[in-house]
Amino acid sequence: MKTTSSLFLILFSLMIIPLTMNAQGCVAIRHFSSSMGNELEGNLLRKGDFQAGMNYRYFKSFRHFKGTEEEPDRVSNNTEVINYSHSWDFSLNYGITDRLYAGITIPTVLNERSSLYEHGREERNMTFSRGLADIRLGVGYWILDPEKHENGNFAMGLGLKLPTGNYNATDIFYNVGPENSSQVRPVDQSIQPGDGGFGLTVDLQFYRSLATDLFIYGGGFYLLNPRETNGIRTFRETLSPILQNEAVMSVPDQYAVRAGLGYNLSSQFAASLGARFEGVPVEDVIGGSGGFRRPGNVLSIDPGISYMRNNFSINLNVPVAFRRERPQSVTDLETERITGTPRNGDAAFADYLINLGISYRFGGNRATFPEIESNSNLPFIE
Known part of the structure; x- marks a missing residue:
């Protein structure tokens, strides 16, 4: 028979599988994650519960791909x-x-870019950007009654991305310039x-118990961006006349999916191993797809480890890319x-990609969802 803390750890261990699109490179316009935040456990809430969290992410992109x-040259x-990309999601x-939950994610970024071709191909120089990114609001709903389906459940959500980030940094x-x-x-x-x-x-997002302490998880999101271009000049047409169709920036869709296995190592530690696929499509689902974008996708192996004590939790996961693709864009074609x-x-x-998350639960009923008696059957036990 499991304890309440053991159940909480299993649920929390899903945090190390962030439903994140952070574009491991210069494919995406900017860092992005689901409107409901990055942890499934943060959405397993009793009525009146709050969960506050912060996720830090870092990557360095430098390996160039065509297709x-x-x-390597x-x-x-x-x-x-x-x-170099640093981002903090609050x-x-x-x-x-x-069963019904809501959330807000306030992202901030600090980016640095080093190149030759953007500086006359004469010398390597740096450009920077920083500040508030695009805020996300969302709601979600657990389809099955958690108290009647303790061994597994799935949730669906809708969110709104606001254009709060500076897109003309x-x-x-x-x-x-001249001379x-x-x-x-x-x-x-x-x-x-x-x-x-x-x-x-x-x-x-979903989870399902497979055996004692072992479970499967998964989920994904898609960002629909109806606006075709944002009017910001790229100056790419100054590099070559054939790049005239890339003179303004596109506003592309983005997506991410992931799945894997999680395991409860002890009363305070859990681990997981999964895969994730994320990217920017060549064409948007709604609206035009003109302007300059770098479509691409990354398939990664995603290991992680987490620690929980009382209402505090911390997690670390490091997705490692093993397949990267930069397909032809609309303007390439x-x-x-x-x-x-x-x-x-x-x-x-x-x-x-390095992803470090910290969260704390407070307010309402602080018992981990679903609330259980000491002699009852717990989720994730077949």
């Missing part, structure tokens, strides 16, 4: 683009009822804090048709 083929020739979730670019002078220009879209569009997110020459832009990807 699924890496371009970019690193050996010192022409690679390097992005979230608060609330149990409206035992600027910095100094060198050797690009190789410097100019203030918008930074690359991969480090813009926001994208400039209202978005709608849909998400799904347009240019190929016009010129008759094959074209596939490249993108830089990271080898791994």
